[in-house]
Amino acid sequence: MKNENIVVLKELLFRKKNIVIIPHTNPDGDAIGSSLALMHLLNSIDHNSTVISPNKAPYFLKWSPGFENIIYFDSDKNSCLKLIENADLIFTLDFNDLDRIGEMSKYVDSSNAKIILIDHHLNPKDYADLVFSDIEIGSTCELLFELIIELGHEKNIDSNIASCLYLGMMTDTGSFQYSSVTSRTHEIISKLIQKGINQSDIHNKVYNNSSISRLKVLGSALSNLNVLKELNTVYMYLKRDDLKKFDFQKGDSEGIVNYGLSLKNIIFSVMFIEDINDENNIKISFRSQDGFSCNEFANKHFNGGGHANAAGGRDDGPIEETIHKFKKLINKYKDNLTTNK
Ligand code: 5GP
Ligand code: MN
Secondary structure, three states, rough: OHHHHOOOOHHOOOOEEEEEEOOOOOHHHHHHHHHHHHHHHHHHHOEEEEEEOOOOOOHHHHHOOHHHEEEEOOOOOOHHHHHHHHOOOEHHHHHHHHHHHHHHHHHHHOOOOOOEEEEEEOOOOOOOOOEEEOOOOHHHHHHHHHHHHHHHOHHHHHHHHHHHHHEEEEEEEEOOOOOOOOHHHHHHHHHOOOOOOOOOHHHHHHHHOOHHHHHHHHHHHHHHHEEEHHOOOEEEEEHHHHHHHOOOOOOOOHHHHHHHHHOOOOOOEEEEEEEEOEEEEEEEEEOOOOOOOOOHHHHOOOEEOOOOEEEEEEEEHHHHHHHHHHHHHHHHHHHHHHHHH
8 A cells, every 4th residue: 555645634624624535336245345344434533424235235244334324326415415425535435447436436526525446456547636546455444444454543443433344345255255355355354353243143134134035036047058168158137027027136136146166167157137127237147257357358348347257338238239248259368268177
């Protein structure tokens, strides 16, 4: 972390400030965990901070300390605009491009507040006044922990902040299985346990709290699984009619794409999901292992991005056309998908 940036941030936080903290659209555990951890930390040192999420978060994050204080731009625009207008500082967490907060981006971009980016995605765009970006770190929560230490506030990390940080570290590393996990990650977990988190309880609240709809959606995705054997690739899809039939709730489809990688020899797994309200809006998730870059593929062909091994994107649909387009494109990557193994 650049020392001079820490000094600048310390100065910005020297006097009481009105602060807005923004996670990305469709926030995940890392986005919500880092945003709430930062909110608690800033409020503990006498700032007035609020988390504004562009839209709703999945139900399995509801237990997070402070979740009930989050304000949602899509359902409470006026309150959000007031907060943004009065903000001295705006922190953007767990994303690298203002496009990731949708309509909110224009208000953030034109606000007088200083913008501080804290993130671990590849290729951060140049929109912030102060940038804390480290693409080697497995989660924004881990990066935020390091930042809190550098700011000299380790003693302010209570069990609530520690739980929020653990949430993002756990969810963004597939429960500590990905190669982004280091000995430092485990050192930090050790410190969070000393701060009083109950890691087994957090795991259960996130992963063993499924609605019946989630399992039905999982079943539907798995029954729509297609293997492109010669490309070491699988794809799945979820149709809007099925989502409706299963009483789909936000979050139900999260992580299902990872099942594709559990198959022997598969290095690229893709999930296509029709928006429940708009069949011409297809959300796509990409996961890979070995050297295949999801981020580049998503960015080049599907208006998206993310990390080397986990990325997202979208397409206009209809879903049959999106899948057809994908199947045509993927053939061109045969060398990358076979020689990288
Ligand atoms: P997921 O497939 O779980 O939605 O997203 C996987 C990763 O890609 C996450 O790190 C997420 O932040 C990123 N991501 C998802 N959708 C998009 C997108 O539309 N644009 C960009 N740039 N990144 C995305
Ligand atoms: Mn993240």
